[in-house]
Amino acid sequence: MTAVYVAGVGTTAFGTHPDRSGRDLLAAAADEAFADAGVGPDAVDGLYYGNFLGLDAERQGHQAPLMAESTGLTGRSALRFEQACASGGVAVREAVRTIRAGQADVLLVGGMERMNHLDTATLTEALGTAADARFEGRVGLTFPGAYALMARAYVERYGGSRTDLAHVAVKNHEHALDNDDAQLQQRISVADVLDAPTIADPLGLYDACPTTDGASALVLASSSAAADHGLDDAVTVAGVGHGTDRLPLQGRTSLVRTPATERAAAQAYADAAIDPADVDFAEVHDCFTIAEVLAIEGLGFADLGSGIDAARRGETTADGARPINLSGGLKAKGHPVGATGVSQVVEVTKLLRGTHPNSDAVDGRTTAVAHNAGGTVASAVVHVLEGQR
Amino acid sequence: MTAVYVAGVGTTAFGTHPDRSGRDLLAAAADEAFADAGVGPDAVDGLYYGNFLGLDAERQGHQAPLMAESTGLTGRSALRFEQACASGGVAVREAVRTIRAGQADVLLVGGMERMNHLDTATLTEALGTAADARFEGRVGLTFPGAYALMARAYVERYGGSRTDLAHVAVKNHEHALDNDDAQLQQRISVADVLDAPTIADPLGLYDACPTTDGASALVLASSSAAADHGLDDAVTVAGVGHGTDRLPLQGRTSLVRTPATERAAAQAYADAAIDPADVDFAEVHDCFTIAEVLAIEGLGFADLGSGIDAARRGETTADGARPINLSGGLKAKGHPVGATGVSQVVEVTKLLRGTHPNSDAVDGRTTAVAHNAGGTVASAVVHVLEGQR
Numbered sequence: 141m142t143a144v145y146v147a148g149v150g151t152t153a154f155g156t157h158p159d160r161s162g163r164d165l166l167a168a169a170a171d172e173a174f175a176d177a178g179v180g181p182d183a184v185d186g187l188y189y190g191n192f193l194g195l196d197a198e199r200q201g202h203q204a205p206l207m208a209e210s211t212g213l214t215g216r217s218a219l220r221f222e223q224a225c226a227s228g229g230v231a232v233r234e235a236v237r238t239i240r241a242g243q244a245d246v247l248l249v250g251g252m253e254r255m256n257h258l259d260t261a262t263l264t265e266a267l268g269t270a271a272d273a274r275f276e277g278r279v280g281l282t283f284p285g286a287y288a289l290m291a292r293a294y295v296e297r298y299g300g301s302r303t304d305l306a307h308v309a310v311k312n313h314e315h316a317l318d319n320d321d322a323q324l325q326q327r328i329s330v331a332d333v334l335d336a337p338t339i340a341d342p343l344g345l346y347d348a349c350p351t352t353d354g355a356s357a358l359v360l361a362s363s364s365a366a367a368d369h370g371l372d373d374a375v376t377v378a379g380v381g382h383g384t385d386r387l388p389l390q391g392r393t394s395l396v397r398t399p400a401t402e403r404a405a406a407q408a409y410a411d412a413a414i415d416p417a418d419v420d421f422a423e424v425h426d427c428f429t430i431a432e433v434l435a436i437e438g439l440g441f442a443d444l445g446s447g448i449d450a451a452r453r454g455e456t457t458a459d460g461a462r463p464i465n466l467s468g469g470l471k472a473k474g475h476p477v478g479a480t481g482v483s484q485v486v487e488v489t490k491l492l493r494g495t496h497p498n499s500d501a502v503d504g505r506t507t508a509v510a511h512n513a514g515g516t517v518a519s520a521v522v523h524v525l526e527g528q529r
Numbered sequence: 530m531t532a533v534y535v536a537g538v539g540t541t542a543f544g545t546h547p548d549r550s551g552r553d554l555l556a557a558a559a560d561e562a563f564a565d566a567g568v569g570p571d572a573v574d575g576l577y578y579g580n581f582l583g584l585d586a587e588r589q590g591h592q593a594p595l596m597a598e599s600t601g602l603t604g605r606s607a608l609r610f611e612q613a614c615a616s617g618g619v620a621v622r623e624a625v626r627t628i629r630a631g632q633a634d635v636l637l638v639g640g641m642e643r644m645n646h647l648d649t650a651t652l653t654e655a656l657g658t659a660a661d662a663r664f665e666g667r668v669g670l671t672f673p674g675a676y677a678l679m680a681r682a683y684v685e686r687y688g689g690s691r692t693d694l695a696h697v698a699v700k701n702h703e704h705a706l707d708n709d710d711a712q713l714q715q716r717i718s719v720a721d722v723l724d725a726p727t728i729a730d731p732l733g734l735y736d737a738c739p740t741t742d743g744a745s746a747l748v749l750a751s752s753s754a755a756a757d758h759g760l761d762d763a764v765t766v767a768g769v770g771h772g773t774d775r776l777p778l779q780g781r782t783s784l785v786r787t788p789a790t791e792r793a794a795a796q797a798y799a800d801a802a803i804d805p806a807d808v809d810f811a812e813v814h815d816c817f818t819i820a821e822v823l824a825i826e827g828l829g830f831a832d833l834g835s836g837i838d839a840a841r842r843g844e845t846t847a848d849g850a851r852p853i854n855l856s857g858g859l860k861a862k863g864h865p866v867g868a869t870g871v872s873q874v875v876e877v878t879k880l881l882r883g884t885h886p887n888s889d890a891v892d893g894r895t896t897a898v899a900h901n902a903g904g905t906v907a908s909a910v911v912h913v914l915e916g917q918r
Contacts, residue, residue, distance in 0.1 A: 161663065195584045199666060201658035202613035205773035205789075205907040209780070215792060217771040218908075219619060222609050224591035230608060234623070241630030269590035274550065277588060382606040384594035391598070400594075403604060518594040519607075 143378075144239045146525070147246075147371035148177025148359035149486040154474035155323040156256045157353040162191070162198055163210040165355035166252045169479075170211040173248070173357040179369050181212030184359070185244035188235040189220050190227035190251035191478035196266045197254045211248055211357075222478075224270035225427065227251065228356070229481025229512030229521030233380045235360050236523075245365035251479035252355035263351060267477075270515040272388035283427070284348060286389060286516045288340035291430040293395035295342065298445030300433075302342050306333035307451040308429040309346050309471055315458060316468025318497035323350050323474030347429040352474030356483035375489045379412025379524030381405060387518045400520035401438030401513065408509070409440075412524035416440030419524075420505035421462055421491065423484040425513040426469040432456075435511050436464060439522070458501040466491055466498040481512035481521060492527030532767075533628045535914070536635075536760035537566025537748035538875040543863030544712040545645045546742040551580070551587055552599040554744035555641045558868075559600040562637070566748040568758050570601030573748070574633035577624040578609050579616035579640035580867035585655045586643045600637055600746075611867075613659035614816065616640065617745070618870025618901030618910030622769045624749050625912075634754035640868035641744035652740060656866075659904040661777035672816070673737060675778060675905050677729035680819040682784035684731070687834030691731050695722035696840040697818040698735045698860055704847060705857025707886035708876075712739050712863035736818040741863030745872040764878045768801030768913030770794060776907045789909035790827030790902065797898070798829075801913035805829030808913075809894035810851055810880065812873040814902035815858040821845075824900050825853060828911070847890040855880055855887040870901035870910060881916030 150172025152165050160168075166189075174180050187208045194200045208218035221230040228251030235247040255263055268282040276286070294300065310330055316322035328346060336344040359371075366373045383403025386392055392399075409415060416439060424439065426432035433447040441462055442450050450456045456464035467473045467487035470480060488508045490496035502508075510523045539561025541554050549557075555578075563569050576597045583589045597607035610619040617640030624636040644652055657671040665675070683689065699719055705711035717735060725734040748760075755762045772792025775781055781788075798804060805828060813828065815821035822836040830851055831839050839845045845853035856862045856876035859869060877897045879885035891897075899912045 163663075192590060193584075195582075195658055198662055199658050200662040201581060201611065202660075202776065202904050202907065204612050205903075206661065206776040208773050209775050214775055215773055215788065218773050219623070220611050222590065222611055223593050234608070237630065237632055238626070241626065241632065243626055243630065269584055269588050271591075272595065273587055273589040274552075384597050384604055384607050386598050386603055387591065387595040399604065514594075515591050518591065 141240050142362040142364065143376050144236045145361050145366050145371060145373045146358055146375040146377065146485065146489045147361040147366060148173040149489045150176060151321055151356040151483055151486050152354045153321050154352050154354040154476060158257055162194060162252050162254050163206060166207050166250050167210045169355040169357035170248060170250055173359050177359040177371055183369055184213055184246050184248050186217035186247055187211060187213050188231040188247055188249045189218065190231035190481060191220060192222055192224055192227050192253060193266050193477065197258060207250065213248065223519045224514035225477050226481060226512045226514030226519040226521050227478040232481055232485055232523060233382055233521050236377045236380050239360055239362050246359065246361045249358040249360060249482055250355065251482035253476035253478040254353045255351045255476065256353050275388040275390060284340040284343060287428040287430055288343045289389060290395050290516065291342050294430060294448065297396050298448065300448035302334060303330060304448045304452050305347055305429040306330045308426065308432050309333045311451045311457050312426060312465050312469040312471040315466050315498060316472035319468050319473060322468040322472055323352055324472040343428055349427050349470040349475040352476040354474060354476035354479050356479045356486050358482060358485055374528050375492050376526045377523055378526045379408035381407030381411065381522040383520050385518045387515065389516055398434050398438040398517040400517050401435060401511065404520040404522040405439045408522040408524050414507060414524060418507050419462065419509050420507050421466060421502050422464055422509040422511060423467055423487055424464055424511040426465055426471045427475060432464065439509060439511060458498060463501050466501055484510035484512060485523060488525050492525060530629050531751040531753065532765050533625045534750050534755050534760060534762045535747055535764040535766065535874065535878045536750040536755060537562040538878050539565055540710055540745040540872055540875050541743045542710050543741050543743040543865060547646055551583060551641050551643050552595060555596050555639050556599045558744040558746035559637060559639055562746040562748050566760055572758055573602055573635050573637050575606035575636055576600060576602050577620040577636055577638045578607065579620035579870060580609060581611055581613055581616050581642060582655050582866065586647060596639060602637065612908045613903035614866050615870060615901045615903030615908040615910050616867040621870055621874055621912060622771055622910050625766045625769050628749055628751050635748065635750045638747040638749060638871055639744065640871035642865035642867040643742045644740045644865065645742050664777040664779055673729040673732060676817040676819055677732045678778060679784050679905065680731050683819060686785050689837035691723060692719060693837045693841050694736055694818040695719045697821050698722045700840045700846050701815060701854050701858040701860040704855050704887060705861035708857050708862060711857040711861055712741055713861040732817055738816050738859040738864040741865040743863060743865035743868050745868045745875050747871060747874055763917050764881045765915045766912055767915045768797035770796030770800065770911040772909050774907045776904065778905055787823050787827040787906040789906050790824060790900065793909040793911040794828045797911040797913050803896060803913060807896050808851065808898050809896050810855060810891050811853055811898040811900060812856055812876055813853055813900040815854055815860045816864060821853065828898060828900055847887060852890050855890055873899035873901060874912060877914050881914060
């Protein structure tokens with residue numbers, strides 16, 4: 141089985157792009173990834189593309205051939221994956237598996253979402269379609285409320301406080317300060333988080349990620365293709381994992397465990413032949429502060445009930461034992477839904493290469509994880525990436 | 530590389546199911562496929578699922594984990610594919626490739642669409658999102674009009690008549706008469722087709738497929754899994770192919786060629802080591818009568834410009850040299866969009882097994898094709914299936 145290398149990475153700035161269409165955003169990210177890889181579309185066998193809400197956001201279905209044309213791949217196989225906020229991560233996983241199978245040598249992976257042109261109520265309802273329409277949507281549950289339920293259940297079960305959660309937000313904003321691709325490059329304090337308007341008790345506005353437009357792209361290559369084209373083989377996708385769970389919260393046996401993450405992590409660690417203890421740093425799916433807590437527990441970086449104060453204790457900060465979300469995370473880099481899982485691999489790759497503004501924090505470290513989740517973690521994708529530094 | 534067997538098939542009746550949710554429809558199809566295969570969900574590694582308009586039709590995104598739960602696969606990897614009307618075919622292809630790669634032994638493939646509860650104007654607009662929103666949708670082009678443009682261009686280039694096209698509809702209705710899963714089990718005449726209201730000149734109401742609710746499912750298995758579980762290995766997926774094209778018609782060099790089909794067919798034939806002449810019968814994507822004509826030319830069953838009178842000349846009827854759409858096709862069996870590509874494999878499998886009401890028409894024949902297209906054939910998937918009779 142061939143190794144799979146991240147040969148090129150590209151991303152638009154995350155933020156507000158009212159004047160750019162989805163196809164334009166993805167093309168820009170792809171162009172950057174091609175330039176980074178040093179190969180163009182001619183070398184690429186196909187497109188693996190993640191997008192969640194294109195049918196709402198641009199009234200555009202059938203984006204696979206459209207995005208193939210936008211990125212110079214007209215005629216080639218192109219697949220669109222939709223798995224809510226894990227759409228991008230799923231696209232990465234399937235591309236890795238396809239190259240490993242020898243069914244492609246070089247693939248473009250892309251993700252894109254446009255969100256800011258939708259008004260808040262419309263967008264909140266649309267994002268709510270990642271929950272169960274029959275059992276959650278129709279009683280009015282949207283994601284701020286769903287994650288608030290999980291946060292309340294967590295604190296009731298294990299303890300911890302809003303202040304603990306606030307440290308997650310403060311940390312991720314701090315990490316984004318030097319990341320010019322990030323949407324929110326501003327320092328915030330614990331007091332800022334605690335003083336922000338409540339959106340769904342116990343979560344306030346600063347416990348939530350922003351609304352983001354953007355696109356990210358990767359060029360993935362087999363070892364033979366990397367050799368043939370002289371591609372960068374410094375970063376390898378060493379492990380992949382994918383798990384699901386019941387969609388509605390009411391179907392779960394626990395609101396404070398994320399079995400989809402646990403399943404995906406177990407697969408990815410076994411695939412890469414590592415243990416959680418081997419992971420030096422990670423990008424995890426922090427759509428809300430509580431989500432980062434659940435993620436680091438599900439990934440095995442913290443014992444159950446102990447993840448909530450990891451940021452406050454400094455374990456997950458840039459100078460901590462295992463930095464989490466050095467990009468700024470969804471919280472501060474931003475969360476253009478279908479792009480997020482791809483963007484995480486872009487950020488980890490730059491960190492492993494030593495070309496990220498925060499690379500100093502992980503100098504000499506070689507093993508990282510990217511964790512992308514959908515809905516209330518009814519879907520999760522985990523990738524293990526390894527560098528050569 | 531392992532062979533991939535169609536070990537089990539299931540489908541709901543195609544038609545109008547106002548009282549059934551998507552999850553219920555898919556579960557029914559999956560239950561039938563499991564019963565047919567003689568294994569249950571415990572033997573299955575994951576779900577590959579096609580659906581186009583769930584975000585509109587049921588305000589339900591993130592259907593992969595939902596459908597995994599509905600089919601007894603909670604927690605396992607589940608993927609949703611969206612490629613407009615080719616969503617189901619793409620799901621089949623990716624499942625076949627995953628098993629061939631040794632990344633799964635047994636997979637459930639499903640497709641589902643609910644459409645009849647939407648009013649016609651809403652549905653027509655929604656289906657129109659399979660075209661280019663920027664260059665086609667916003668000037669009002671919907672699919673009856675798009676296929677009418679293709680039909681007009683075809684007749685202008687090659688000749689042929691509305692009567693020729695009418696014979697396609699008559700044939701496919703005839704084929705559906707004994708197929709109890711079909712939505713339209715009624716005999717029609719050429720005069721009926723010609724007398725029907727025009728929907729987009731030169732296409733009339735009977736040149737178009739109906740609006741359909743339904744779901745279909747397959748259990749696909751590797752050779753080792755088939756041996757381990759004693760599964761039916763009579764029908765093999767011997768070839769897969771997938772191609773795309775520019776999404777908007779205006780981007781094409783021709784309105785009367787379908788390069789996506791040609792690409793997918795070339796791949797599938799090479800994969801199965803056959804020529805078009807080896808194909809005994811086929812299910813093709815006849816969303817409109819002209820679409821069947823373009824499909825049989827793109828698949829290499831008819832020379833360019835000669836496909837239009839194949840039905841009139843009896844070449845594609847049940848007693849013809851190469852029967853096309855013995856199920857009734859999209860035209861008469863129905864077209865629940867995300868299910869269609871899966872349903873075609875269900876029908877071909879029954880025909881190859883000798884258990885289909887129309888199996889007598891292909892007695893002793895062993896090589897068949899399923900062809901599923903998206904939009905105005907901006908996407909196409911071709912499968913070669915081989916039986917042992």
